[in-house]
Amino acid sequence: MTWTPDRIDELTRLWNTGHSASMIGKKLGVSKNAVVGKAHRLNLPARPSPIRKDARPAPRRRPAALPTPVVPDEPEGSVAAFEAPKPTRLAERRSGQSCQWPIGDPSDKSFHFCDDPALPGKPYCSKHCASAYIKKDRDRDRGESRVA
Structure with missing residues (x-):
């Protein structure tokens, strides 16, 4: 398949009116990829991506770490000062x-x-x-x- 000036004009016209690459390919009898490749070589304006950037899932947050228990200071003579804290x-x-x-x-x-x-x-x-x-x-x- 060769790109004649008439086919290039038709491609450019359909591209600028907003037709999809697959629809243009069906009308011209070529594949979607052939249309995209030729549009790129002709420096036709790029199409916006159908993938939305804001549709990505939010990143997972790590659960908060457990706080380390604080053991109050005991007076030196008390019995609790000599007992090991319970894990x-x-x-x-x-x-x-x-x-x-x-x-x-x-x-x-x-x-x-x-x-x-x-x-x-x-x-x-x-x-x-x-x-x-x-x-x-x-x-x-x-x-x-x-x-x-």
Whole structure:
């Protein structure tokens, strides 16, 4: 296919009236990409992008970090001055000794962990292990029913 002066004039006229590249291509018997390429070589005005820049989703915000608890100073002679503060964050807890089941909303001041003795090799106490770990039923996994 060659671009004759008549076809170039028709392309320019249709382009300037706002026809789409695919519609111009159908009228001239060429592909949309051929129309776009020729319009570019002829330095015809660029079309606005159909993608709107303001339609992008808002960036995700990171959740706020939990505040570090402030322990008030105790008088030197008091009993509380010699007691270690109870850990409030999971990273500060010694794993394997007490239940690490979170209770409450982490952003609330009343948030805490269970602290019951943990089962050996598990991060939770027996009560919370029953909630956290569910045994699979072999017959159910194979699609068989238990009705006799």
